[in-house]
Amino acid sequence: MFELQGNRAELLEKIEDGLNRKCYAALRDLLLPMEAADIAGVCTELGEKVPLVFRLLPKELAAEVFVELDSDEQELLISSFSNTELKEVLDELYLDDTVDIVEEMPANVVKRILRHSDPEMRKSINEILKYPEDSAGSIMTTEYVDLKAHMTVEDALKRIRRTGPDKETINVCYVVDEGRHLIGLLTIRTILLAEEDDVIGDIMERHLIAVQTLDDQEAVARALSKYDFLALPVVDKENRLVGIVTVDDAIDVLQEEVTEDIEKMAAMLPGDKPYLKTSVFETWKARTPWLMLLMLSATFTGIILTHFEKSLMACAILTSFIPMLSGTGGNSGTQASTAVIRALSLGEVHFSDLFQVLWKEFCVSVCCGLCLAGANFLKMMLVDRWLLRNPAVTPQVALVVCATLMGTVFCAKLVGCSLPLLAKRVGFDPAVMASPFITTIVDAISLLIYFRFASALLGI
Amino acid sequence: MFELQGNRAELLEKIEDGLNRKCYAALRDLLLPMEAADIAGVCTELGEKVPLVFRLLPKELAAEVFVELDSDEQELLISSFSNTELKEVLDELYLDDTVDIVEEMPANVVKRILRHSDPEMRKSINEILKYPEDSAGSIMTTEYVDLKAHMTVEDALKRIRRTGPDKETINVCYVVDEGRHLIGLLTIRTILLAEEDDVIGDIMERHLIAVQTLDDQEAVARALSKYDFLALPVVDKENRLVGIVTVDDAIDVLQEEVTEDIEKMAAMLPGDKPYLKTSVFETWKARTPWLMLLMLSATFTGIILTHFEKSLMACAILTSFIPMLSGTGGNSGTQASTAVIRALSLGEVHFSDLFQVLWKEFCVSVCCGLCLAGANFLKMMLVDRWLLRNPAVTPQVALVVCATLMGTVFCAKLVGCSLPLLAKRVGFDPAVMASPFITTIVDAISLLIYFRFASALLGI
Numbered sequence: 001m002f003e004l005q006g007n008r009a010e011l012l013e014k015i016e017d018g019l020n021r022k023c024y025a026a027l028r029d030l031l032l033p034m035e036a037a038d039i040a041g042v043c044t045e046l047g048e049k050v051p052l053v054f055r056l057l058p059k060e061l062a063a064e065v066f067v068e069l070d071s072d073e074q075e076l077l078i079s080s081f082s083n084t085e086l087k088e089v090l091d092e093l094y095l096d097d098t099v100d101i102v103e104e105m106p107a108n109v110v111k112r113i114l115r116h117s118d119p120e121m122r123k124s125i126n127e128i129l130k131y132p133e134d135s136a137g138s139i140m141t142t143e144y145v146d147l148k149a150h151m152t153v154e155d156a157l158k159r160i161r162r163t164g165p166d167k168e169t170i171n172v173c174y175v176v177d178e179g180r181h182l183i184g185l186l187t188i189r190t191i192l193l194a195e196e197d198d199v200i201g202d203i204m205e206r207h208l209i210a211v212q213t214l215d216d217q218e219a220v221a222r223a224l225s226k227y228d229f230l231a232l233p234v235v236d237k238e239n240r241l242v243g244i245v246t247v248d249d250a251i252d253v254l255q256e257e258v259t260e261d262i263e264k265m266a267a268m269l270p271g272d273k274p275y276l277k278t279s280v281f282e283t284w285k286a287r288t289p290w291l292m293l294l295m296l297s298a299t300f301t302g303i304i305l306t307h308f309e310k311s312l313m314a315c316a317i318l319t320s321f322i323p324m325l326s327g328t329g330g331n332s333g334t335q336a337s338t339a340v341i342r343a344l345s346l347g348e349v350h351f352s353d354l355f356q357v358l359w360k361e362f363c364v365s366v367c368c369g370l371c372l373a374g375a376n377f378l379k380m381m382l383v384d385r386w387l388l389r390n391p392a393v394t395p396q397v398a399l400v401v402c403a404t405l406m407g408t409v410f411c412a413k414l415v416g417c418s419l420p421l422l423a424k425r426v427g428f429d430p431a432v433m434a435s436p437f438i439t440t441i442v443d444a445i446s447l448l449i450y451f452r453f454a455s456a457l458l459g460i
Numbered sequence: 461m462f463e464l465q466g467n468r469a470e471l472l473e474k475i476e477d478g479l480n481r482k483c484y485a486a487l488r489d490l491l492l493p494m495e496a497a498d499i500a501g502v503c504t505e506l507g508e509k510v511p512l513v514f515r516l517l518p519k520e521l522a523a524e525v526f527v528e529l530d531s532d533e534q535e536l537l538i539s540s541f542s543n544t545e546l547k548e549v550l551d552e553l554y555l556d557d558t559v560d561i562v563e564e565m566p567a568n569v570v571k572r573i574l575r576h577s578d579p580e581m582r583k584s585i586n587e588i589l590k591y592p593e594d595s596a597g598s599i600m601t602t603e604y605v606d607l608k609a610h611m612t613v614e615d616a617l618k619r620i621r622r623t624g625p626d627k628e629t630i631n632v633c634y635v636v637d638e639g640r641h642l643i644g645l646l647t648i649r650t651i652l653l654a655e656e657d658d659v660i661g662d663i664m665e666r667h668l669i670a671v672q673t674l675d676d677q678e679a680v681a682r683a684l685s686k687y688d689f690l691a692l693p694v695v696d697k698e699n700r701l702v703g704i705v706t707v708d709d710a711i712d713v714l715q716e717e718v719t720e721d722i723e724k725m726a727a728m729l730p731g732d733k734p735y736l737k738t739s740v741f742e743t744w745k746a747r748t749p750w751l752m753l754l755m756l757s758a759t760f761t762g763i764i765l766t767h768f769e770k771s772l773m774a775c776a777i778l779t780s781f782i783p784m785l786s787g788t789g790g791n792s793g794t795q796a797s798t799a800v801i802r803a804l805s806l807g808e809v810h811f812s813d814l815f816q817v818l819w820k821e822f823c824v825s826v827c828c829g830l831c832l833a834g835a836n837f838l839k840m841m842l843v844d845r846w847l848l849r850n851p852a853v854t855p856q857v858a859l860v861v862c863a864t865l866m867g868t869v870f871c872a873k874l875v876g877c878s879l880p881l882l883a884k885r886v887g888f889d890p891a892v893m894a895s896p897f898i899t900t901i902v903d904a905i906s907l908l909i910y911f912r913f914a915s916a917l918l919g920i
Contacts, residue, residue, distance in 0.1 A: 032667070033666075033667035034667070035667075035669060035687050036687075037686050037687050037688075157652070160652060161652060161653055164649055164652065164653055165653060170648070170649050170652070171631045171648070171690070188630070188631070188648055188652075189624055189630050192617070192620060192621060192624065192630070192648075193621055193624055193625060206493075207492070207493035207494075207495075209495060225708075225711045225712075225715070226497045227495050227496075227497050228497075228708035230631070230690065230707070247690070247707055247708075247711075248685075248688035248707075250711075251685045251707075251710075251711060251714070252685075254711070254714070254715070255685070255714070255806070258718050259802055259806070262722065262725075262798060262802050263798065263799070263802075265722075265798075266794045266795050266797075266798035266799075267791050267794065267795060268795050268798070268799070274803065274806070274808040275799055275800065275802075275803035275808050275809055275817075276803070276808060276809060276813060276816060276817075276820070280820060280823040280824055280827065281827075283799075283820070283824045284824050284827040284828060284831075287792075287795050287824065287828060288827075288828055288831050288832075290791070291788060291791055291792060291795075291828060291832060291869075292831065292832060292835055294787060294788065294791055295784060295787070295788045295832055295835070295836060295865075296835070296839060298783055298784035298787050298788070299784075299839070299843065299844075301780075301783040301784065301787075302780040302781060302783070302784060302844070303780075303848070305779055305780035305782075305783070306777070306780045306850065309776050309777075309779070309780075312776065312779060313773065313776060316769050316772065316773060317766070317769075319765055319769070319772060319779055319782075320761075320762040320763075320765035320766045320769075321762060322765075322779075322782065322783070323758055323761040323762070323765070323782070323786055323903050323907075324755060324758035324759075324761065324762060326783055326786065326787075327754060327755070327758050327761075327786075327896075327899060327900060327903065328751060328754065328755045328758070330790070330896075330899070331727050331750070331751055331754055331896045332747075332751060334726045334727065334896065335726050335727060335728050335747050335751075337726075338722060338723065338725075338726035338728070339723070339726075339728070339735055339743075340735065342719055342722050342723075342735075343734065343735035343736070346715070346719070346734070348734040348735050348736060349735055349736060353736060356736060357735075357736075360736070360740060360743070363740040364740055364743045364744050364747065367740065367741075367744040367748075368744060368747055368748055368751060371744075371748050371752065372748070372751060372752060372755055375752055375755070375756070376755060379756060379759070383759065384759075384762070388763070390766065405755075409751075436787075436790075436791045436794065439787060439790070440787060443783050443787065447783075
């Protein structure tokens with residue numbers, strides 16, 4: 001009863017065993033107390049047997065499980081449904097979930113779903129489908145409680161009792177005027193704690209935050225999280241209430257957006273399927289473009305190295321420190337860019353903070369650079385020269401390497417922190433300016449510094 | 461009224477102007493319709509003037525703003541409060557917010573807060589402070605609505621109306637027996653839609669999910685998000701209800717945990733302050749350890765290069781492709797490790813999927829490797845040999861580089877996907893196995909492959 005992570009393998013075995021022995025009553029007793037999300041988790045492993053399990057569940061739970069399934073399994077189920085079964089499931093679904101499903105299904109399945117939705121539902125689905133992907137309109141639901149300002153609390157409670165069962169939430173109710181303009185909101189707590197003859201218009205909250213249908217879904221989710229709301233009203237350009245976005249959908253959006261950011265920061269094109277559900281081809285398609293671009297841009301470092309071939313021939317030991325320098329430069333840059341990208345996406349930093357950010361990273365780079373250079377000098381003297389007895393590692397060479405190290409860290413931090421801010425400024429996605437991109441730039445800078453110091457200090 | 465992002469600069473100017481001209485009434489009218497989180501956002505920029513603004517706000521709004529402030533500003537405010545003012549603010553706060561504040565304040569401020577909380581509050585604060593950081597107990601609130609199974613809906617509504625104003629949420633109510641054991645829950649919707657003489661014990665949900673006080677806060681937040689709950693009950697080992705965690709706190713936890721993961725993946729020690737609020741010293745402390753470790757571990761690549769110094773002397777052009785090889789290896793590894801780390805943290809992948817993951821990455825690495833090697837061969841022939849007229853770039857050299865490229869991508873993907881899974885298995889944090897760590901390993905492997913191919917194909 002109280003476990004967060006039940007023993008999945010054991011449960012799965014029990015269910016498969018029940019299915020094989022056709023002990024449907026026992027199976028039903030096993031499933032009934034489970035949460036929909038957990039049943040859906042198990043269904044993923046059952047493959048072709050999902051419809052069998054699904055038919056054991058009571059209507060309401062079945063619909064909840066259906067929503068939680070991946071689109072492959074939803075499609076499989078729909079194709080196994082009779083028309084009556086399909087209609088039963090659809091009747092139980094909330095509008096926004098139905099829209100999510102419709103968006104993922106192939107055209108023939110969508111047609112079948114629309115044919116078996118009731119006319120009002122069909123109209124609403126078509127309305128929501130019109131909004132662009134990733135907009136507030138596309139994730140909202142139209143199933144909210146609306147009240148009028150002239151109602152008494154008693155009227156309002158009656159209305160909530162009458163219409164409540166079909167609404168996605170009754171925790172926040174919205175007040176609209178005759179033209180359906182949004183004029184206020186009340187939480188269910190305010191309503192319950194008021195007197196029966198209080199008038200809604202007097203007790204409602206008039207200062208409210210709403211989003212427009214075309215606002216970006218991430219901005220909507222961030223607002224819900226910033227203001228600790230359970231729902232946000234969505235209005236059209238004339239401020240007419242058209243739907244609400246609830247907090248559970250906002251959490252999903254936040255998670256998706258973070259995953260996208262992380263993928264971009266690791267030089268991948270963002271996908272929208274879970275890792276194991278993404279095919280090899282799709283993964284390949286998401287990963288190759290950036291790899292290719294970054295590989296080809298390494299031509300520059302190659303040209304630099306070819307250009308200084310003679311210096312390297314004259315002092316071969318210099319080659320062996322190139323990976324260390326480029327690695328440390330890359331890591332320093334990654335740290336700065338990642339910190340700034342995350343701060344940007346949490347709204348902690350804006351472009352106007354550029355100079356503050358640069359100054360901060362300047363100070364940090366000096367401190368980090370000094371530490372690293374000092375440690376590296378000691379390491380080169382003790383390990384490379386003394387322990388590994390490499391006579392080529394002279395104090396002069398160590399000096400060149402350490403000076404380059406400081407310069408590299410310095411450039412890496414400044415490039416790393418400023419590129420995401422500049423990207424944001426010109427309307428690019430800052431997340432793309434993350435480690436791989438910056439590493440390539442810093443690699444080239446670091447080599448140029450290296451050979452400059454080498455020629456100055458070693459005279460080559 | 462309906463703006464998500466008001467013009468901050470303009471607003472700030474208005475407020476500062478109001479403060480300077482001492483137009484407090486106008487200022488109050490300006491602030492009243494704003495959301496607490498937005499007022500707090502402006503306060504950050506006001507510095508020493510925060511207490512002045514704060515005193516203009518009505519008690520309840522003032523408390524909400526107080527919660528949203530950073531701990532520096534909270535401390536400043538508390539030190540400017542008279543004892544009566546402090547008590548007034550504390551009385552308005554919810555318990556979990558008070559605990560959050562107490563956790564951040566220095567000892568003398570904590571003493572003052574505890575002295576001015578009422579005795580019951582003080583006891584609850586001390587209880588919660590006992591739970592380890594990052595546990596469910598530390599983020600829960602004890603201000604929930606509890607009902608008894610024998611109550612009628614009418615009794616329950618009376619109780620909610622009486623105790624509701626002080627509770628963090630009334631949207632979910634919990635049913636406990638005489639020994640305070642959790643036996644069921646009801647949403648406010650269920651209660652409102654029931655008949656007045658229905659008995660709570662008959663209509664409550666008995667299948668419920670609860671967490672224990674010592675469960676990890678991230679697991680709690682993931683459960684709330686997975687099951688789309690608005691609150692989760694927290695029980696002790698004897699299944700007695702001790703508190704609840706609400707969805708707004710869960711969102712904050714999810715955001716914090718993601719930030720921590722991202723920081724770890726970029727080779728930083730996670731911090732808990734916003735970017736611009738972190739001092740240079742703290743940033744330096746968070747960034748240097750990993751940089752140092754990764755720098756020193758590059759000794760291995762240095763040793764490999766020194767070892768093959770003669771080969772490099774014999775065919776100097778090989779050096780110029782080292783940055784490209786190590787960069788591409790690093791990026792390929794990062795892609796795989798990032799994808800797996802994120803999938804692990806979203807619960808999409810488990811250690812038992814190791815072979816499936818390895819197979820998938822194997823296939824992807826072959827596809828990516830072939831593409832990259834092909835493109836690189838063309839580039840070396842067309843750009844390096846033909847366009848830049850470098851006679852050292854022979855087809856044999858290109859073959860060595862491309863074969864190494866394929867081998868590197870292959871190893872990078874397999875190391876990248878398996879290390880996070882293995883880390884998870886042995887109880888380490890998979891996020892630490894991200895790009896910088898894997899890059900260092902892949903660098904060494906890639907060089908070994910390079911020289912092996914060079915000696916085989918070029919006979920050096």
